[in-house]
Amino acid sequence: MSESVPTDLQSRVKDEHLADKEEQKEIDLKEFPATASGVIDAYPGLNSQDLQNVCLLVILYLLQGIPVGLAFGSIPFLLKSKLSYSQLGIFSLATYPYSLKLLWSPIVDAIYSKRVGRRKSWIIPIQLLTGSLFFWLGNHIDQILEEKPDIYTLTLLFFTLIFLSATQDIAVDGWALTLLSKNSLSYASSAQTIGLNTGYFLSFTVFLAFNSVEFSNKYFRSEPHDQSLLTLGSYLSFWSVIYLAVTLWLIFVKKEDSSYSDDEMDISTVYKTIWDICKMPHLRKFIAVLLVAKIGFIANEAVTGLKLLEKGFSKEDLALAVLIDFPFQILFGYYAAKWSNGSEPLKPWIYAFYGRLFFAVVGMLVVLTFPTDNEISLGFFFFVIFSTVMSSFMSTVQFVSISAFMALIADPMIGGTYMTLLATFSNLGGTWPRFFVLEAVDFFTEAVCYNESNPEDLVNCITDEEKANCKSSGGTCIVNQDGYFFVSNVCVSVGFFLLVVFILPQIKQLQSLPPKAWKLKK
Incomplete structure (x- = not known):
């Protein structure tokens, strides 16, 4: 998830520091208090008002993160038993x-209402729409998923949820810069990291665990039942109530500082600036x-977890693996930030690139060595944990390193737009190949159902549903070629080739450019 979360907030914080003096080229460090040793404290103590506002940002x-965790995480896992990889590609x-x-x-x-406030003009209606859609889905989603779901309808519904979430993210990022005092602006990105990751964690790891019948019976029941503790419908209904409660509080209690609504924004100027940035030759190379940088490991990140489920790895064990990985992400993020300081x-990012390619190969090894009797030993479980944590470590190092480079090259006078543009292409690099990879896994898979009673009647058994039908009819699903291994090998090979032939030379050249080369000419 770390790469799915927007990276532009730090730059917008930087813009706010520079807003009072447009010609100032560096942040005035006098605005920050110093420690007893004289070192500038970038995370000063919060007064009561700032503390309340940080808590509000975390909640928003x-x-x-709730719909993001569902769309990026839980829903594909719930659909895996009913849909093919190609259909999951459509959902992506x-x-x-x-x-x-x-x-x-x-x-x-x-565009906003001065009476309501620049940011609340968007946040309030978006949360009402999201909460309403959650409420409707809460009453219908279990029935939709129980039958063979209409993938196009489901994709449209969650596309709408993610669109609303992304739009709210824009508004909340902007509000964060005016909610906090200048000395506390450094807490804005911390609130974003904590809030988004927690929401994602709840909707992915926690929900999958409590949605599992086996997990519910093992840890919370003295007698087993055939129903989980938490259904997707009840989960969505709960969050629809939370959305409504927070929105009502924003409407009737929380006021927005109207002084920040007086600055008129010229839409055409912003779009022209974006176009001017894209026309810079070295930026086009970047x-x-x-x-293309994520092609090498996209198959590992998009398919390996689903493949483990297909092999028989339980949802609760997979959720536990992600749970163990979560604190490591926080720890790795701290040290990755320290490693990314300096002139290079x-x-x-380059070292972690090799690491991600290596652990993409390890991911294939995990799937290849999965026990055929579905008896997961402790050693194999730790093998899965090790692969998950190390792959996440490499991803976090790359994320922090590329973010540090973006902050270094962004023009301070238009840092928010500059960083948002770069973050958009960085996120898109991990999104666009996913659809094609999932489609390719099915396309290159060759599997037929062989039944001794009718040996000439060979039908495909690629999806989990087709495999279940084959088994129920007394047949055996014979896999002649698993598309996962073919696609994963192609991705790793293409990724390594791109790294050596294209990415490394470009990175060395781009990193050697002076900061002024990245600034827009007046």
């Missing part, structure tokens, strides 16, 4: 709005790198 970001299109929000972010900044912020 957490609400955004629902996640695109988070990678494309730059297209309408200037509109969110420019964008090309961002768009992309050096850790």
Whole structure:
């Protein structure tokens, strides 16, 4: 998830520091208090008002993380037993709005009601719409998933949810800069990280665990039942109530500082700035790198977890693996930030690139060595944990390193737009290949159902449903070629080739450019 979360907030915080003096080229460090040793404290103590506002930001970001965790995580796992990889590829299109929000972010900044407030004008209606859609889905989603779901309807529903979440993210990012005092602005990105990751964690790891019948019976029941403790419908209904409660509080209790609604935004100027940035030759090269950099490990990240489920790895064990990985992500993020300081912020990114390719191969090994009797030993479980944590570690290092480089090259006078543009292409680089990879897994899989009673009647048994039908009819599903291994090998090979032939030379050249080369000419 770390790469699905927007990276532009730090730059917008930086813009706010520079807002009072447009010609100032560096942040005035006197605005920050110093420690007893004289070192600047970037995370000063919070006064009571700032503490309340940080808590509000965490809640708003957490609400955004709820639909993101469902669309990016839980729903594909729930659908795996009913749909093919090609159909899951169609559902992956629902996640695109988070990678494309730059297209309408200037509109969110420019159009608003002064009476309601620049940010609340968007947050309030979006949360009402999201809460209403959650309420409707809460009453219908279990029935939709119980039968063979209409993948196009389901994709449209979650595309709408992610679009609303991405739009709210734009508004909340902007509000974060005016909610907090200048000395406390450094807490804005912390609130974003905590809120989004917690929401994602609740909707993915926690929900999958409590949605599992086996997990519910093992840890919470003295006598087994055939129903889980938590259905998707009840989960969505609960969050619809939370959305409504928070929205009512925003309407009747929380006021927005109207002084920040007096600055008129010129939409056409923002779009022209975006176009001018994209026309810079070296930036076009950097964008090309961002768009192809994740091809090498996209099969591992998009399919390996689903393949483990298909092999017989339980949802609760997979959720436990993610649960163990969660604190490591936080720890790795801290150290990755320290490693990315200095004159070569992309050096850790390159090292982690090799690491992600290596653990993409390890992911294939995990699937290949999965026990045929579905008896998961402790050693194999730790093998899965090790692969998950190390793959996440490499991903976190790359995320922090590329974010540090973006912050370094962004023009301070237009840092928010600059960083949002780069973050958009970075996120898109991990989104666009996913659809094609999932489609390719089915396309290159060759599996037929062989039944001794009718040996000439060979039918496909590629999806989990087809495999179940084959088994119920007394047949055996024979896999002649598993498309997962073919596609994964192709991705790793293409990724390594791109790294050596294209990415490394470009990164070395781009990293050697002076910061002024990345600034827009006046």
